[in-house]
Amino acid sequence: MAIEKHAPQAVNPAMFCAGCGHGVLLRLIGECLEEYGVEKKTLVAIGVGCSCHLKTGINCDLIQSPHGRAAAVATGMRRAEPDMFVFTYQGDGDAYNIGIAETLNAAYRNENICVFTVNNTNFGMTGGQMSWCTMPGQKTTTSPSGRDISITGAPIKVPELIATSFAPAYVARGCVAGPKEINQLKGFIKNAFEAQLNHEGYSMVEVLSTCPTNWGMKPLQAQKHMLENVAPYYTIGEIKPRKGAN
Template sequence: MAVERKFPGIIDKPMSFCPGCGHGVISRIICECLEELGQDQNIIFPIGVGCSSNLGAGLTTDRLHCSHGRAAAVATGMKRVNPDNLVVTYQGDGDAYSIGLAESTNAAYRNENITVITVNNTNFGMTGGQMSWTTMEGQKTTTSQHGRDCSITGAPIRFPEMVAREFDIAYAARGSVSSPANIRKTKKFITEALKAQMNKEGYSIVEVLSPCPVNWGMTPIQAMERLDKEVEPYYPVGVIKARKEAK
């Protein structure tokens, strides 16, 4: 009797994300979306440096670990020479918005036909929990030990809103893993972003809010509560710019 597979076929082995982290859920729903769209054998992942790097170890797909912050630039090259493949970056907020802000912004500015998935856990998760451009006001990190002072550092960046407002991109949304309902919404956002690329509409981005219990100094339950009560009010979940067909 055949055993029904309980997870997407392109996931090869367990990934080594920290307990309570949202990366495992996010990577799974990306793979589910690809499988449901029939694109799981037609995908290339340019993967950022950070916690996101663990994605590559668990997949059977084509992927490339990029220099820190450069995934959007690498994705641009990949898509231009492989226009029939889906190209999806997988990055953290520090990689995409701090170190890679120029590359991320320019890909959106040019409306490159790629899909960007950015996991926002409000810090540089892998390298020690330093402050990133998405760190919340007052949040303590290893480089803001008294809490982020926005009068000195500026306010946390809302990148999807910025590129949706300023550039002619195809799709932008923000999801979260704070509840089953939000996970379902996030999966829908990722599906729509992938469809935008499949339809050659241009640049699409989905930012996904994720807890980081280790660097936040919290239990997984406490971190999820913080995500819901503190992070999501500043980074609202929903569609920011809809695809033409979805309006």
């Protein structure tokens, strides 16, 4: 039996760097928008940074929020339009550094939105500065000798914080690497969609992603590095499963 595959209409080929994980996540979100039939009733709040590329990368109504504030903008959208599908799309610097207050408080209120955060352990768009997710010892343009966590604090695990401190509907961390990880991630994203569509409440999916440009690696090297060195710290899997789900 032939399986017919087509590219989802809700997303366009985006302008990310070669080997970047953003494009894969965007594609998976586009597939889910179609599969759940919400591509024409979706409102998106994107952040500032590489997520800016969604301005042309996704064919949905969208607001580019001030840096860090996407969860607050999405809150406004959600309350104004209860029947729409609402999600945020940000990087780790956006959602966890400058926007940690808005990110945590949307989770705290259990807003019925999906929050997708790409964790590539640095500020990508501005050229690879340290973020709160930068790994210990990782060299960035603002930690040139490697991140010294005795001075900067240790890499932050916001999904775990949200899952254990508040009462969200669903929290998971996936990864864009090989087909196995990508299929698993698609499952997490589907759960996030379903949590919102069933009015279960807030869901967050953090997505570990490669950043070959700023990591100074070739795409395959970056993927290997992510799986061997980053994923063991940022555990992949469901951190808070949905109630009643298997």
